[in-house]
Amino acid sequence: MKTRILVVEDEHDTLELMAEVFEKKGYIVEKASNGIEALRAIKVNEPDIILSDIFMPGMNGMELLDNLSKEYAHIPVIMVTAYGTIDNAVEAMKLGAKDYITKPLRFEELTAKVERITQLSSLIKENEFLLNKLQQKYDFTNIIGKTAKIKDLLELVRDVAVTNATVLIRGESGTGKELIANAIHYNSQRMKRPFIKVNCAVLAESLLESELFGHVKGAFTGAIKDKVGRFELANGGTLFLDEIGDISLKMQSQLLRVLQYGEFERVGGTETMKVDVRIIAATNKNLEEAMEKGEFRQDLFYRLNVIPITVPPLRERREDIQYLVSHFIEKFNKIYGKNIREITPKAMSILKNYDYPGNIRELENLIERIVVLNRGEVIDVNNLPAIVPSGSQENGHLNTEGGLTQAVEEFERKLILQALEENGYNKVQTAKALKINRSTFNSKLKKYNIN
Numbered sequence: 245m246k247t248r249i250l251v252v253e254d255e256h257d258t259l260e261l262m263a264e265v266f267e268k269k270g271y272i273v274e275k276a277s278n279g280i281e282a283l284r285a286i287k288v289n290e291p292d293i294i295l296s297d298i299f300m301p302g303m304n305g306m307e308l309l310d311n312l313s314k315e316y317a318h319i320p321v322i323m324v325t326a327y328g329t330i331d332n333a334v335e336a337m338k339l340g341a342k343d344y345i346t347k348p349l350r351f352e353e354l355t356a357k358v359e360r361i362t363q364l365s366s367l368i369k370e371n372e373f374l375l376n377k378l379q380q381k382y383d384f385t386n387i388i389g390k391t392a393k394i395k396d397l398l399e400l401v402r403d404v405a406v407t408n409a410t411v412l413i414r415g416e417s418g419t420g421k422e423l424i425a426n427a428i429h430y431n432s433q434r435m436k437r438p439f440i441k442v443n444c445a446v447l448a449e450s451l452l453e454s455e456l457f458g459h460v461k462g463a464f465t466g467a468i469k470d471k472v473g474r475f476e477l478a479n480g481g482t483l484f485l486d487e488i489g490d491i492s493l494k495m496q497s498q499l500l501r502v503l504q505y506g507e508f509e510r511v512g513g514t515e516t517m518k519v520d521v522r523i524i525a526a527t528n529k530n531l532e533e534a535m536e537k538g539e540f541r542q543d544l545f546y547r548l549n550v551i552p553i554t555v556p557p558l559r560e561r562r563e564d565i566q567y568l569v570s571h572f573i574e575k576f577n578k579i580y581g582k583n584i585r586e587i588t589p590k591a592m593s594i595l596k597n598y599d600y601p602g603n604i605r606e607l608e609n610l611i612e613r614i615v616v617l618n619r620g621e622v623i624d625v626n627n628l629p630a631i632v633p634s635g636s637q638e639n640g641h642l643n644t645e646g647g648l649t650q651a652v653e654e655f656e657r658k659l660i661l662q663a664l665e666e667n668g669y670n671k672v673q674t675a676k677a678l679k680i681n682r683s684t685f686n687s688k689l690k691k692y693n694i695n
């Protein structure tokens with residue numbers, strides 16, 4: 245896109261000359277011969293940058309600046325002033341002008357200044373645009389879920405986001421831990437500052453240390469220059485320590501020190517660095533067990549676990565599956581240019597009945613595959629890949645984690661869903677098939693949130 249420049253100058257020849265210079269450089273040029281004309285032009289069409297003389301009849305450059313400071317403070321202004329009146333230029337900078345240039349004009353200097361400032365402001369605009377997109381992406385409305393479990397969780401996340409407290413997010417693989425970490429940062433006061441992520445599991449101990457704390461040149465073979473660590477990069481912002489359960493005991497003690505005092509040294513360095521970083525950590529490991537075995541420091545655990553957030557597995561909030569399915573169908577329709585509008589109740593019932601060991605990531609991948617392979621507008625049972633076992637427990641293996649009551653309830657729920665499916669979703673027939681009376685059946689439907 246071409247840059248629009250507004251040139252404000254009362255000397256007709258100078259104005260024409262400047263206009264010509266910028267037109268040749270590819271700018272769209274607007275002209276005004278005093279402040280009042282300038283304001284009128286700005287109202288019609290906002291320029292990207294303004295170049296204004298100071299002394300002009302009518303409304304002078306200073307008054308123009310003053311007028312712009314309310315509604316149009318975002319438009320950069322460069323003042324042009326006669327040699328010997330630099331005091332005015334300094335005054336103009338105080339009023340918000342970005343720069344000044346003295347007459348007689350040297351066009352190279354003038355265009356260089358204009359270019360530098362337009363580049364800078366387009367970077368700022370781009371940055372704001374990107375930040376805005378990230379904020380939209382990590383808006384709470386994009387975290388899907390209507391069950392009480394997820395609603396409570398999101399309420400907690402919302403409350404916690406605005407504080408500076410350290411957060412420990414726990415949950416099985418694919419439950420949305422990273423999504424929540426992002427949501428916390430982009431809804432916090434630190435949202436305009438960096439969000440830096442480190443996956444602690446993928447780096448060997450020595451690499452992780454220099455990744456987190458940086459190193460000085462010559463600290464070890466291969467350290468050919470100074471390196472800034474993630475803690476420094478995250479200064480003022482948030483550091484997301486993913487897979488925190490996988491770090492060595494040595495790294496744990498180093499981390500503990502940063503968490504306690506906010507200080508550390510670069511690897512091989514002597515200078516103590518101080519940073520202001522908010523920590524969000526995540527893991528799918530059982531840290532209690534790791535602590536018992538002496539593999540995870542208790543003191544570090546308490547430092548991290550200030551605000552514990554546990555994301556429930558998908559099989560414990562099956563009512564969310566339907567909303568997630570619609571969300572992902574919409575998402576992949578867009579990405580792959582498809583037009584899937586419907587999913588049959590039978591297909592949905594199979595999706596709702598599957599256990600998703602890989603949680604939401606698994607469901608998302610599944611829907612992606614279904615959308616890609618589907619030629620029509622409807623998803624039916626025969627469009628589901630073979631990996632979704634239809635309506636039964638996988639391999640007859642039952643989950644005993646939640647104890648007997650939960651396991652029995654789970655079994656009962658699946659049985660009811662299966663019977664419903666077999667009886668064409670007719671309640672009277674299904675209750676008969678299960679040999680229970682209508683009211684018991686209805687109360688069970690209510691209990692398991694089946695409708």
Ligand SMILES: Nc1ncnc2c1ncn2[C@@H]1O[C@H](COP(=O)(O)OP(=O)(O)OP(=O)(O)O)[C@@H](O)[C@H]1O
Nearest residue numbers: 386387388416417418419420421422423528604605
């Ligand atoms: N409630 C949700 N609504 C919409 N999408 C979700 C939700 N939860 C998770 N997802 C999506 O599921 C995928 C997996 O989420 P994420 O990477 O945050 O999981 P994780 O818990 O960090 O997994 P892992 O333990 O494997 O690192 C992502 O694409 C994420 O956007």
Ligand SMILES: [Mg+2]
Nearest residue numbers: 421422486526
């Ligand atoms: Mg993750």
